[in-house]
Amino acid sequence: MLDLTVIILTYNEEIHIRRCLENVCPIAKKVIVVDSPSTDRTVEICREFDNVEVVVHKYPGNQAEQFNWALDNLKIETEWILRLDADEYLMPELIDELKEKLPKMDKDVAALSLSRARAFAGKILHHGIVNGIWITRIFRKGKARYEKRLMDEHLSVDGEIVRMEHQFVDDNRMTIGQFTIKHEGYASREAALLLDAEYHLTDTSSLPKDHGEEVERKRAQKERYAKMPLFWRAFAYFVYRYIIKLGFLDGKEGFLWDFLQGWWYRTLVDAKIFECKKACGNDKEAIKKYILEKWGIMIDD
Structure with missing residues (x-):
């Protein structure tokens, strides 16, 4: 068993959590599930596993703050920490690699970067833009924490980051209807991020720059x-993913992924931005007020 604590943030993840726990419980000394809290059977399923601790903590508004709260308030006694989402799991090859390399990792290494594979509609995709995405997910205790960000948050690491050879999988089992409903919420946050990138609504000068x-x-x-x-x-992005990056080679599942997550979702994001700009023009304060009142998202100065 690895000297590893796995932290999983959950909210109504009963369709995913058992698969995730069955994947990591055999290799980790401890698994901590931080629940938001859920209204389904997520917590009940978690309590079936002996080395899983469930902590209920009200969701503060974004993943980064919730995870940092866990780092600051939970009893973590292992040298290494793995952040994993409920709909993710480690490939067998990655588990073998971690068993081999983690116990003898050089002391200068503060974190490990993992390659993410993408599955959609039950099929692991191999084309489009799903490959070559590296995310820092494993780190030594006290050597990393998340930046405060609406989404696409990344760990700020104090030390060297090493890449692992093998992959973990993002494999969501939601129906297409559930997928589209969930992405409506994502679209508001993505629209806020793009408006921030365009108008510099937040001051990022004090944020850490050591993400790699x-x-x-x-x-x-x-x-x-x-x-x-x-x-x-949005249309150009779909063409890039589906045609230029050969997403069409992944069959119907590849088309659905590139269309829904690439074109439909990005068009929805643009529609929200269009509404905001139509209402506010280029007035930065009006845009921030609109984002708060219409989307419920606080843009900090």
């Missing part, structure tokens, strides 16, 4: 995307 080249590259891409014409950019 991969994260900074993605942030730069988002800023460029924010400057492109509304609606056209």
